[in-house]
Amino acid sequence: MSVTESLQINVNGETRRVSAGASIAQMLGELGLSPERVAVERNLEIVPRSTLGEVRVADGDAFEIVHFVGGG
Amino acid sequence: MNAPQQMSADSWTVAGRTFTSRLIVGTGKYKNFEENAAAVEASGAEIVTVAVRRVNIADPSQPMLTDFIDPKRYTYLPNTAGCFTADEAIRTLRLAREAGGWSLVKLEVLGEAKTLYPDMRETLKATEVLVKEGFQPMVYCVDDPIAAKQLEEAGAVAIMPLGAPIGSGLGIQNQVTIRLIVEGANVPVLVDAGVGTASDAAVAMELGCDGVLMNTAIAEAKDPVLMARAMKAAVEAGRMAYLAGRMGKRRYADPSSPLAGLI
Numbered sequence: 292m293s294v295t296e297s298l299q300i301n302v303n304g305e306t307r308r309v310s311a312g313a314s315i316a317q318m319l320g321e322l323g324l325s326p327e328r329v330a331v332e333r334n335l336e337i338v339p340r341s342t343l344g345e346v347r348v349a350d351g352d353a354f355e356i357v358h359f360v361g362g363g
Numbered sequence: 364m365n366a367p368q369q370m371s372a373d374s375w376t377v378a379g380r381t382f383t384s385r386l387i388v389g390t391g392k393y394k395n396f397e398e399n400a401a402a403v404e405a406s407g408a409e410i411v412t413v414a415v416r417r418v419n420i421a422d423p424s425q426p427m428l429t430d431f432i433d434p435k436r437y438t439y440l441p442n443t444a445g446c447f448t449a450d451e452a453i454r455t456l457r458l459a460r461e462a463g464g465w466s467l468v469k470l471e472v473l474g475e476a477k478t479l480y481p482d483m484r485e486t487l488k489a490t491e492v493l494v495k496e497g498f499q500p501m502v503y504c505v506d507d508p509i510a511a512k513q514l515e516e517a518g519a520v521a522i523m524p525l526g527a528p529i530g531s532g533l534g535i536q537n538q539v540t541i542r543l544i545v546e547g548a549n550v551p552v553l554v555d556a557g558v559g560t561a562s563d564a565a566v567a568m569e570l571g572c573d574g575v576l577m578n579t580a581i582a583e584a585k586d587p588v589l590m591a592r593a594m595k596a597a598v599e600a601g602r603m604a605y606l607a608g609r610m611g612k613r614r615y616a617d618p619s620s621p622l623a624g625l626i
Contacts, residue, residue, distance in 0.1 A: 303417040323423035330415075330462035332454075337461050355417065357458050361399060361428055362414025362444050363389025363529070363578025 298350040309348050316343040319356070329358045373602065375573045377551050378467050378499040378520040380438070384409045385568065386598045387440065387553065389578025393587065396431035402581050403432055405591035410438045412469055412576065414445070415459045434463070440501065442469040447482070449489035456498060467520070468493070469555075471503035479529040479556075483510050487517060494518030503555050506540040508547050515550055522548050523576060526567060527557025530579045534563040538570055545571040561590075561597035568601025569609070 297308040302322065309318045315338055319326050331338045332355040338346055374383045387410040393399035403411055411432060419425055441459030443452035449472055456468045472489055474482035481504050493500045494517060501521035502514050511522045524544055527533035535541060535557060545552045551573035558564050558577040567575045575598055584590030 302420055305420065307420070322420050324418060324420070328427065328429065328462075329418055330458040332458055335454075337457050340461060340464075355458070356420070357415050358418050358462060359413040359428055359434075359439060359441065359459075360416045361390035361393060361396075362416075362442055363391040363412055363582075 298348055298352075300348060300351070301353040303354070303356055313348050314344050315346050315348060315354075318348050318354075319343070322356075324356065329356050331356055373606075375551055377501065377573075380467065382409045382438075384595075384598075385574035385602060386564070386594055387412065387574060387576040388581060388591070388594075389576070390428060390432060391444075391578050392582035396426060396428065398587055399428075399582075400431040402587045402591040403437065405588045405595065406581065407595045408437070410440050412440045412442050412578070415441055415443075415455050415462065438467070439463055439465075440467060440469050443471050443489075445473070446471070447473050447485075449485040449492065452485075452489045453492050453496075456493060456500075457496075460498065466497055467499045468501070469503065469523070470500040470519075481505055481525070483507075487513055490514055490517040490519050501553070506537050506544065508540060508543040511544045511552075512547060515548060519550065521551040521553060521573075523553045523555035525556040526554045526563065527559075529556040531557060532559025532580055532583075533557055534559050535566050535570075538566065541567070541572065542570045558594075561593040564594050564597040565601035565604070568598055569604050571605055574598070 296311050298311055300307055300309055309321055316326050326343050334353055374381050384407045386406055386408050388403055388406045388408040389412045390399055443455045446452040446455055452472050460466055470489055472482050472485040474480045483505055490500055490502055499520045501523055502519040503523045504510055506524040526535035553574040553576050554567035554572050555576040558580045564575045581587050581590045
């Protein structure tokens with residue numbers, strides 16, 4: 292994949308690249324994550340799980356991807 | 364209800380959900396997921412608290428809490444541990460609602476790292492916003508009957524005063540204020556934080572609390588699974604003692620054997 296065919300994004304504070312035109316669901320797949328186990332915030336806005344397959348990743352997007360961990 | 368034979372029917376309801384276990388346990392600080400799952404099982408808890416954190420994108424195949432503690436069997440109660448402002452807590456819970464799909468959450472907004480004491484100004488602010496957004500927040504708070512009232516008026520579905528600082532294991536420091544909160548509340552009251560051992564949990568229940576939430580007392584016990592069983596028994600014992608109605612206290616002795624017929 293050449294650089295021109297990918298987008299630069301920020302995921303959980305780290306810089307990553309993702310295929311141009313990818314949906315958020317596809318981005319999660321490229322990161323090895325399954326959409327039903329995480330919640331996604333894009334540029335400080337929640338992305339509803341039902342729309343992860345439709346919303347396209349844009350160059351420069353900042354994502355927070357979280358899940359449940361042990362806590363009190 | 365005060366007849367012992369009705370104990371089997373004893374339950375409590377928060378935000379329309381009914382539970383029979385009055386013990387809520389955390390899922391932090393365990394050595395591993397297996398021990399955590401075994402302790403939760405032994406505690407009999409139906410609700411477990413969980414935190415919301417970034418996924419590890421460097422190693423997404425790591426085992427996850429949900430692999431060991433089934434969210435279909437246990438009610439996951441997402442918390443806002445580590446949040447020091449209303450905005451951080453609200454942001455965290457919006458993500459939690461999206462991750463879990465439900466709106467029953469535990470709100471805690473901390474004031475400082477040393478004591479982890481709640482910041483009540485931010486807590487009240489966050490409660491108001493969350494309720495407007497349709498959340499059902501169970502709210503960690505100071506053991507202050509007035510603050511508890513204000514949270515209830517703001518729409519908190521449960522009031523969760525600390526017994527002592529989070530993770531301190533010091534036990535319930537002010538039984539008077541906990542009892543006043545219980546007396547004044549129209550929503551469930553649960554002691555959240557400060558329990559160190561079984562007797563502390565029993566004290567909370569004897570004061571009339573609807574439940575107890577704890578993490579460290581079980582997780583940091585030498586045998587967490589045994590302590591989880593102890594806590595289950597203590598919460599049940601304390602509840603039964605509360606329902607039974609304890610005897611009055613006397614300043615001096617009162618013999619239990621008859622004085623009449625002494626040789």
